Amino acid sequence: MTTTRTFTGATAPGPYTTPPTAADPYTYQVGFGNRFASEALPGALPVGCNTPQRCAYDLVSEQLNGAAFVSPRASQLNSWLYRIQPSLAHAPPRPLLPAAADIEAVFTSANPAAVATPQDYGWDKFPLPSASEGHVDFVAGLKTVAGHGDATLGRGLALHVYAANASMGPRRAFCNNDGDMLLLPQEGRLDVQTEFGRLMARPGELVVVQAGIRFSVRLPDGVGRGYAWEVFGGHFELPELGPVGANGMAQARDFETPVAGFDVDLASGWTVVVKLAGRLIEYEQPHTPFDVVAWHGNYAPYKYALERFVSSATSDRDQSDPSICCVVTARCGDGVVADLLVFTPKTLATRDTFRPPYFHRNMATELMGMVYGVWHGSGTRLEPGGLTYEPSYMPHGESHQRWIDATTADLGPERIFEDTIAFMIHVSAHVSLTKYALERSGCLQPVQDDVWRDVEPAFVRHLGALGGEPAAEP
Numbered sequence: 001m002t003t004t005r006t007f008t009g010a011t012a013p014g015p016y017t018t019p020p021t022a023a024d025p026y027t028y029q030v031g032f033g034n035r036f037a038s039e040a041l042p043g044a045l046p047v048g049c050n051t052p053q054r055c056a057y058d059l060v061s062e063q064l065n066g067a068a069f070v071s072p073r074a075s076q077l078n079s080w081l082y083r084i085q086p087s088l089a090h091a092p093p094r095p096l097l098p099a100a101a102d103i104e105a106v107f108t109s110a111n112p113a114a115v116a117t118p119q120d121y122g123w124d125k126f127p128l129p130s131a132s133e134g135h136v137d138f139v140a141g142l143k144t145v146a147g148h149g150d151a152t153l154g155r156g157l158a159l160h161v162y163a164a165n166a167s168m169g170p171r172r173a174f175c176n177n178d179g180d181m182l183l184l185p186q187e188g189r190l191d192v193q194t195e196f197g198r199l200m201a202r203p204g205e206l207v208v209v210q211a212g213i214r215f216s217v218r219l220p221d222g223v224g225r226g227y228a229w230e231v232f233g234g235h236f237e238l239p240e241l242g243p244v245g246a247n248g249m250a251q252a253r254d255f256e257t258p259v260a261g262f263d264v265d266l267a268s269g270w271t272v273v274v275k276l277a278g279r280l281i282e283y284e285q286p287h288t289p290f291d292v293v294a295w296h297g298n299y300a301p302y303k304y305a306l307e308r309f310v311s312s313a314t315s316d317r318d319q320s321d322p323s324i325c326c327v328v329t330a331r332c333g334d335g336v337v338a339d340l341l342v343f344t345p346k347t348l349a350t351r352d353t354f355r356p357p358y359f360h361r362n363m364a365t366e367l368m369g370m371v372y373g374v375w376h377g378s379g380t381r382l383e384p385g386g387l388t389y390e391p392s393y394m395p396h397g398e399s400h401q402r403w404i405d406a407t408t409a410d411l412g413p414e415r416i417f418e419d420t421i422a423f424m425i426h427v428s429a430h431v432s433l434t435k436y437a438l439e440r441s442g443c444l445q446p447v448q449d450d451v452w453r454d455v456e457p458a459f460v461r462h463l464g465a466l467g468g469e470p471a472a473e474p
Helices: 400-408 435-440 458-466
Strands: 028-030 036-039 060-065 078-083 114-116 121-123 142-150 155-164 172-176 180-187 190-194 197-201 205-209 214-218 224-232 255-258 270-276 279-285 292-297 302-305 326-331 337-343 346-348 365-372 387-390 414-416 421-427 432-434
Touching: 114 435, 121 435, 142 224, 142 365, 142 435, 180 190, 180 365, 190 205, 197 205, 197 255, 197 302, 432 435
Parallel strands: 172 270
Antiparallel strands: 028 255, 036 292, 060 078, 078 292, 114 432, 121 387, 142 155, 142 432, 155 224, 172 214, 180 205, 180 224, 190 197, 190 214, 205 302, 255 302, 270 279, 326 337, 337 421, 346 414, 365 387, 365 421
16 A cells, blocks of 8 residues: 655744854854844834834834945945833943053054054963953953054054953943954853843854944853954955855855843943943943844844854965955955955865965065964964964065975875964055054064075076086085
């Protein structure tokens, strides 16, 4: 007897969200640049109207913009939030004392605390706060290392490091009005509560919190160290794929945005610290800023696991440009483009080529850091939690011994960057270093000596073929 089974009309029980894990208890919506909709209470989002006369649950509607109203539809960024109390319910702002001496937002010659230099530099792992420094949270542990442009003009970027030994709070939030901020934890997870919901980021993941969004950082592992890249006047985007095709590199479906989650706190005093033009200003309010019951839009925080990056190996011969390693890119005004490149495990199978990074003088400035693993470049010393700086148009590359090894090796398939994540911020402009980085960080490496000093070029052994006097074999 034959049994025929039919099944029609199967429907998903709800939209897809990621499942929680032991390391991350939160769920996320997936996609990059989506227009999401999320509600923590059923019916909290209005239908067909952003500002009804009276919102469900007597919530307050509030719009947050990341682009001008007249921006083209493709670049329009905004979200609508439905919250318990409006954001404007706060006391007048006041300067935060003492001032944040190690945060900078202007990197022109007008700022004596930021210096453009043609010298390459390296920093060992930036230190965690000592016991004598007391409790240092994310905001207090934020230090500017380098940057370009001016936050007040909405053009440029800054690279900070953070080192903290305490969570923010319990009733303290931060809001960066200077630009979007990309956080890369290197040691310790970041439990980030935002107005849009919660994110957990471990070393190997990045988090982006856009300008104007209030958030708080807790340290579930007791300490936190990492990098914070900030862009002024622009936003992080996915790079074009070009001949790579429809797939590869950082895939949009691997970016994760929080679902709505809210607290009710109408009896406690909260402090919100705002960064504006590199200065810290604070204001008090008698309610939590994390009271958004529902929201919709495409201006929202997100995270991404760098291990998911789909690496492209180099070609059959010769090298591909490092742009194949680009995760996100940002336009920072006046044609300045900055890319986040990530170096993750991949296999090389090129023939008859120089496999290490070739010698180059690049119009871009290179700021390189490391999350975990071992870096094998000989022209620089880099460890997890450290940083290197290669200035625009200045030559850099490998040592003479590395050159000898690379030009005489038997080439075969080779696995590189195993158990390693390193990154580079590629900036198509000059970058200035701060006085903190050069004088107060405590981890600046001595300037590296000339790695090719006293090396006689191998070319001189061929002078006999040109009618000259050949040099003796070494």
